[in-house]
Amino acid sequence: xxxxxxxxxxxxxxxxxxxxxxxxxxxxxxxxxxxxxxxxxxxxxxxxxxxxxxxxxxxxxxxxxxxxxxxxxxxxxxxxxxxxxxxxxxxxxxxxxxxxxxxxxxxxxxxxxxxxxxxxxxxxxxxxxxxxxxxxxxxxxxxxxxxxxxxxxxxxxxxxxxxxxxxxxxxxxxxxxxxxxxx
Numbered sequence: 001x002x003x004x005x006x007x008x009x010x011x012x013x014x015x016x017x018x019x020x021x022x023x024x025x026x027x028x029x030x031x032x033x034x035x036x037x038x039x040x041x042x043x044x045x046x047x048x049x050x051x052x053x054x055x056x057x058x059x060x061x062x063x064x065x066x067x068x069x070x071x072x073x074x075x076x077x078x079x080x081x082x083x084x085x086x087x088x089x090x091x092x093x094x095x096x097x098x099x100x101x102x103x104x105x106x107x108x109x110x111x112x113x114x115x116x117x118x119x120x121x122x123x124x125x126x127x128x129x130x131x132x133x134x135x136x137x138x139x140x141x142x143x144x145x146x147x148x149x150x151x152x153x154x155x156x157x158x159x160x161x162x163x164x165x166x167x168x169x170x171x172x173x174x175x176x177x178x179x180x181x182x183x
Contacts, residue, residue: 004133004157004158004161007129007130007132007133007158007161008161010129011126011129011161011162011165014122014125014126014129014165015122015165015168015169015172017122018118018119018122018169018172019172020033020036021118022115022118022172022176023036024036024037025111025114025115025118025176025180030057030059030060030061030062030063030098030100031057031063032050032055032057032063034063034085035049035050035055035063035065035080036048036049036050037083038079038080038083038085039079040052040072040075040076040079041075042069042072042075049065049076049079052067052068052069052072052076053065053066053067053068053069053072053076054066054068061099061100061101061102062097062098062099062100063097063098063100064095064096064097064098065089065095065096065098066094066095066096067095067096070093070094073091073093073095073096074091076089076096077089077091077096080096080098085098087099087100087101103180108180108181111180112177112180112181115173115176115177115180116173116177118173119169119170119172119173122169123166123169126162126165126166126169127162129162130158130159130161130162133154133158134154134155134158137151137154137155138151
């Protein structure tokens with residue numbers, strides 16, 4: 001009998017991706033994770049911002065990016081402006097400063113919708129893993145590797161595991177929504 005490790009690890013990966021998506025959703029506080037998806041061309045290669053300089057947060061609403069190579073300042077500035085961050089970078093010739101404004105009520109609601117969408121996508125991914133697992137075990141039943149009773153038990157176990165992960169996703173979503181709605 002299988003212990004579903006293969007399937008639970010796929011479900012764990014889904015939660016991990018959801019966590020990364022949530023980290024990139026800006027909650028009114030400066031968080032270096034919002035820069036994770038931004039890349040800059042460095043010697044002909046698209047390079048993540050955190051690999052070409054130091055990112056710091058001198059106060060809760062500000063991030064600074066100090067590239068090791070100051071010739072990159074303009075490129076970094078352009079990359080941030082082209083991103084979906086919605087923040088205008090200030091370049092002082094040594095570093096780039098990003099000031100995160102207080103979120104408006106409307107922006108908070110938009111971000112909450114985005115969080116819910118990420119949560120739903122993750123639940124669908126979890127259910128797809130469950131479906132794939134059940135299909136595999138139904139195939140085993142057809143080949144007489146497992147019995148009808150085994151299949152019923154496996155389906156129940158997989159449903160229990162799926163329910164646990166869906167509950168975890170709901171908890172993560174609720175936590176992120178609460179964080180977004182804090183003023």
